Amino acid sequence: MTTLPARLPACLMLAVLATPAVCLAAYPDRPINLIVPFPAGAGTDMTGRTIAQCMEKTMPGAQVVVMNRPGASGDIGLAALAAAAPDGYTLGIVNTPGVVSIPIERPAKYTLDSFDFIANLVDDPGTISVHADSPIHNIKDLVTAARARPDAVTVGTQGIGSAGHISALLLEQSAGITLSPVPFQGASPARTALLGKVIDSTMANMGEAITFQAGQPWRILGVMSDTRSQQSPDVPTFREAGFDILAGSMRGLAAPKGLPPPVLSTLSKAVEQCSTDAEFVDRAKKTFQPLRYLGRDEYVSNLRQVDTQLRALWKVKPWNR
Structure with a gap:
């Protein structure tokens, strides 16, 4: 009868006692x-x-x-x-x-x-922002500008079907306006375009907008949530401006x-x-x-x-x- 060492590793013991044996590494064992x-x-x-x-x-x-x-x-x-x-x-x-x-x-x-x-x-939650030099100071200003110039007010999004794009569509539907979406690969490239005054406005999530605003000429017009964000309580909701949008x-x-x-x-x-x-x-x-x-x-x-x-x-x- 074969005598096994008392401290033989469990996986090796399986190999000795049962043929074939499968020894599975613990997850995760690589990056x-x-x-x-x-x-x-x-x-x-x-x-x-x-x-x-x-x-x-x-x-x-x-x-x-x-x-x-x-x-x-x-x-x-x-x-x-x-x-x-x-x-x-x-x-x-x-x-x-x-x-x-x-x-x-x-x-x-x-x-x-x-x-x-x-x-x-x-x-x-979603937001819409403009450059601090913009004559648009709030959501109603934005809607007024879009009504005066249909399809002319540009808004940065993260591409077709993205959160920013869907949010812009909801604003168009709720306010009866048409904007001109400009797709980017993400919120960061849209941020660069807004600060460079290449576009009139941009969509971004609240956390992104607050980050982008720090030390920059950036104005957040509103947030698409049911209540004001604790992160930036001075920013009004779209509901406060009369547009029932949650996005x-x-x-x-x-x-x-x-x-x-x-x-x-x-x-x-x-x-x-x-x-x-x-x-x-x-x-x-x-x-x-x-x-x-x-x-x-x-x-x-x-x-x-x-x-x-x-x-x-x-x-x-x-x-x-």
Whole structure:
């Protein structure tokens, strides 16, 4: 009878006692790539870097590498995420409305069913801003200018079907105006264009707009939320100006469909721990990211609701025309 050493490693013992034996390394055992479908420097990028840093803390031994894959309103990054191997080593930040609106507006390489959603992290309301030198001082001024010059007032967006583009359409629909959308790869390039007076106004999420405003000739006209933002309480809501508009962008974490259940569980627990981690919460606050943690089931339910709402909007006002 073969006598085994008392301290033989468990995996080797399996190999001795059972042939063949499979020894699985603990997850993660190599770097995790986190795709951010927008350029560095804007809100989505900040969310990606904030959660990456925290996940390295809540998953001991993990290394999370942020990879910016901007372009086509986030479509390039989302397509890359959907096409990746579902092994837990490629994750991505997904935004509303893009993850929902892009498959509605054009043939896409993914749908909501192409992803395993892990959790929502941020819910950032939309804003519209102008250069501080602009004669437009508030939302009513903007609407008046657009009515006087239909299709002439330019507004920066993050591309067709992006949060900024959908927000601009909602403003047009509510105010009875027509703006002239100018697509950019993300909020940061639109910021540069506004500060250079290349465009008249730009859409951005609240956290981005506050960041862009710091030390710059930047005026935020209004926020598309039901109440004023605690981050910038002087900025009125669109409702206060008479336009019932609620819009913005949720940012969550997802993976390609088909994650092994133990990997999905590990990731879900790590992100849930981050949601209450003091360092994570403090960093999000300092970088103007309004946190809204939603677990997997609630997050998916919310995304389905957004899908229903946008399909209804599409029937009335298709946004790719």
